[in-house]
Amino acid sequence: MREHVAEHVERHGEQRAVRRAAHHSLHTGRRPGESGTRAAILDAARQEFGGVGFDRATIRGIAALAAVDPALVHHYFGTKDELFDAALQLPMRADEIVPQVLAGDPDGLGERAVRTLLAIWEDEQRQTVFRAMIRSAASNEQAAAMIREIITRQIIGPIAQALAMPNAELRANLVGSQIMGLMMVRFITKLEPLASATVDEVVAAVAPTIQRYLVGEITG
Numbered sequence: 624m625r626e627h628v629a630e631h632v633e634r635h636g637e638q639r640a641v642r643r644a645a646h647h648s649l650h651t652g653r654r655p656g657e658s659g660t661r662a663a664i665l666d667a668a669r670q671e672f673g674g675v676g677f678d679r680a681t682i683r684g685i686a687a688l689a690a691v692d693p694a695l696v697h698h699y700f701g702t703k704d705e706l707f708d709a710a711l712q713l714p715m716r717a718d719e720i721v722p723q724v725l726a727g728d729p730d731g732l733g734e735r736a737v738r739t740l741l742a743i744w745e746d747e748q749r750q751t752v753f754r755a756m757i758r759s760a761a762s763n764e765q766a767a768a769m770i771r772e773i774i775t776r777q778i779i780g781p782i783a784q785a786l787a788m789p790n791a792e793l794r795a796n797l798v799g800s801q802i803m804g805l806m807m808v809r810f811i812t813k814l815e816p817l818a819s820a821t822v823d824e825v826v827a828a829v830a831p832t833i834q835r836y837l838v839g840e841i842t843g
Contacts, residue, residue: 661699663689668710672755677707677763704765711752711769717777724782733834736782737826740802745822750810757803757811775799788838797836805829 667688671680682703686693700706720743724735744750756773759766779798783791808814809825817825835841 660689660691660695664691664696664699664706665710668706669751669755672707672710672759673751675758676761677703677759677766680759682706707759707763707765711756711766717773717781720778721781721785725785729786729838730834732782732786732837733830733832734826736779736798736833736837737805737830738822740778741822741825744806744810753806754810757807770803771799774802783837786838790841794836794841797841798833801829801832801836 664685667685668680670688671685674680680703682696683693685706686696689696696706700709720739723739724732727735744753756766756770760770775795779795779802780792783795783798788794805825809818809820812818820828
């Protein structure tokens with residue numbers, strides 16, 4: 624409730640902040656936002672959502688990280704929910720990942736899946752987005768829905784369906800649970816020694832389980 628009140632109060636200052644930015648642009652010859660304000664806000668939002676999760680993140684805190692007036696955050700993105708959605712756009716193309724995993728020897732499916740996803744997560748910018756999603760998912764349904772969409776429906780689901788194995792949906796869920804757990808431990812809680820293990824070590828340990836979930840026996 625306090626967050627909604629604070630955002631309501633901040634919104635009253637939006638026009639004044641935008642007028643100040645517009646006045647500044649008359650003297651600099653640039654329109655507001657051309658200097659990277661929007662990008663700075665998005666970067667700050669990813670840091671804030673990744674650091675404290677959706678519920679504890681505030682527009683004021685994000686504005687402080689971006690070094691802008693909170694009213695400008697509202698001006699560019701509207702509500703905190705809308706900012707969250709903009710900041711956490713899918714940082715990869717699922718239509719490129721799925722063929723990459725499916726290509727090659729079926730016996731290497733698990734290894735390719737784990738190695739491909741690790742390569743994506745190890746990228747610092749993408750990791751920031753995923754960290755924000757995972758931290759927020761514990762308390763925010765929007766974030767949880769994003770993760771379900773990405774992991775089980777856009778990536779693992781199509782892979783499981785393409786393999787034409789029985790219980791494809793269950794297989795996708797099992798793979799998703801393994802992947803989510805790996806992401807949480809390696810990049811959020813940073814539990815050692817898994818957090819600092821090499822990619823090859825992680826692949827060797829996790830790939831056989833993913834392989835079984837995709838094409839092995841999963842029912843008693």
